[in-house]
Amino acid sequence: MHMADALLSPSVAVAMYATSISAVGYAIHKIKEDELTEKRLPIMAVTGALVFAAQMINFTIPGTGSSGHIVGGILLAALIGGYPALLTIASVLIIQCLFFADGGLLALGCNIFNMGVLPCLVAYPLVFKPLRQKGKHLALATISATVLGLQLGAFSVVLETFASGITELPFSTFALLMQPIHLAIGIVEGVVTVAILRFVYQMRPEILASAGQRVAISSGISIKKIIVALTLITVLVSGGLSLYASKNPDGLEWAIARTTGTSELEAQGEIFSVSSALQESLAIFPDYELINANGKSIFQNISIPGIVGSIFACTLVGAAGILLAKIKKGKRTATNE
Amino acid sequence: MLKIEKLSVRYPDQTIGIDNVSLCAKEGESVALIGANGAGKTSLIMALVGVIPSNGNVFADNVKLNKDNLNEIRNKIGVVFQNPDDQLFMPTIYDNIAFGLRNMGMNELEINARIETCLSLLNIKHLRNKTALKISGGEKRMAALATVLVMEPSIMLFDEPTAFLDPKARRILLSVLNGLQHTKIIATHDLMFAAETCKRSVLLKDGSVFADGPSKELLYDVQLMDKCGVEAIGACGREIY
């Protein structure tokens, strides 16, 4: 989710820098009041370095043949608190920007906001902490917070790119590409974060107690139920998005279909046919003929990208659920040995 | 001079770190602290600089350790940790050595001068701008030693100084330590190292002092060392293949 300089305009960059600097400044102010901060500094540095190293470890996601890595915002926040986590993520992002060209220098403000402020100062206090303080299941709190953090972050990327106006990619297309993908990533990362937090809880419960969490882990609600609930929410949300999208059919197909109406394209017939052939070969549903010559979708309430996104997310969620069942089985046999 | 009177450490989970330890090290004296794993060597060292809470009295150059004068005590007592990576937490070696001096409020010119002297003394001028990741175990050990030496303490505590060292580096460390005039307490498993650096040894067992005497007697006493869970020098009659 690291943004590069090339897609940003200076005004957006400056605005996001101002926002991030304020947030980081506020976080520093808040933790200075805490007398534990002096002791927390080495913990922040070392866990930050660990998150950096962990981001380099790709784990294989079963069923998809692809690999992923954690971002770590909610993990850090759960371990050391929201404000220290923001500072830690900010320092990791700065090092990634300087040494790995992972995210541009002017885009640092955006990146700190998207990957630091949103998970640590929004998702963590608004979702994770209240759920944990009510004694709710760790998995529910973690996965919800992680998903929310990543959704907000991805949406923020879309807004920042769109506001900069460098790319022609229409807003809703970009959003409909980014959101489902990051939903899937969020669920997977949430599951991994739960596993890590559980391990830490079992070995050293005092670590999370000091971050202001309730220590007891209730194993009452099964994770499968949580995943099912989240799946339903996913379908509803992406269905809702697709309703919106079809009212303003801004999809890539619609844009190309629209431009076929203009005369300029006659001069570039080759390019157009190549691109539309590419589109057809990539289309999962052979429903392109549902778009009539005027570029309007026949079924006004169904948007293909929205459904594809939901199905993709659901498949991944289902895979995650099966995987979690396997993890539980594995843990049970491990404790029996 | 270092004076310890009836020092005890009890951890939050009620395990005993050290139990009623008393000992006195004269100015310029080197004392080896010997004991099996878990005997209390590290606990004693950490208690002497007030890093972990303890009961009893500690006097460093006749200044009594208490909650309010920790910084003063830590300027008098320098600790070299077992793992040098734990002491080298700044990017460059120079920054690491300067860290303590900056915290003392010294100005940069003075800091620079002190560091130059220290680097020359330990023969590690070439490490000045290097990063700790790129240097060998022996060089790390020397750098970690420099970070403490530069603060000019009168008492030095060493926790397993030969850990992570190859034989050559070990020899270099040996000659460096023998050249220092400080009061030294050296906690170590390396009995030959203890015998070569310290005329006096204190044996710890289960957190308390088991024996205190000349190294050339204690460290070769097979029965005594056996009771402490440590092997005496030359004790293991292994066949050499």
Add this chain to the structure above:
Amino acid sequence: MTDIRSKIEQIYSLEQLSAQNSCVHGLHPLAKICSTILYIVCILSFDRYAFFEILPYAFYPLLLIFLAKVPIGMIFKRVIIALPFCLFAGVSNVFLDTAPVMQFGEFSFTFGMLSLFTIVLRTLLCVSAVLILVAVTPFDELTEELRRMHLPNIFITLLEMTYRYIGVLAEEAATMFIGYRLRSRTGSGLEMKDMGSFIGQLLLRSFDRADRVYQAMKCRGYALRNFSHAQNNLDKHDWCFILLTGGIFLLLRWGASQYVAGRFF
């Protein structure tokens, strides 16, 4: 895990480059930082079709690479890694922006292609500028400069310590990963079911290490407070550098906009 180790090598190879000597290395870090930021701002201020207006800006990284003797291959390799996301965002321009700029027989060079090339060029130049900044300025000088600018000490210390421990943690992770792979089912990647205990174990070790580091810091008088640093003022070489490079960047920017205005009026 050669992957992790090679990434750590990337950090420290840049660090070693920055320890060398050249006229660029000798410049004040503030001069280099200001110059880099002004450079990026100027490039970003152009519109999406300004390929030819941005092209002259390539002089800056090329000049610095030459003067500072930075291996151009090293910079290029890292810049390539930064390209994919930009390409993804830029490629859609090709499909959506089909008005022609010029014709070459049957082939049309469109505005969409121009904007894609512009995005690639912007990426190349901006990323190079930052990498070169790091290649000619040691990290501790950068952080020292941030301290002089009165940024909060706690954050800068955090930055320095994180940087320091990345290598250590990565080594630990790499070694543990080798141990894992030697006894795993597939012998290759980390399986998701093991991620929890693997990372969890590394985390716990990190907490223990952090405890020891904290003790080491306290033993050397550490407390959360700011301390003053030696003033290091810009000398005439630094000012020359800032004014010269800044002047050229602004001239190119102003000149470009005049040219563009001139084209249409």
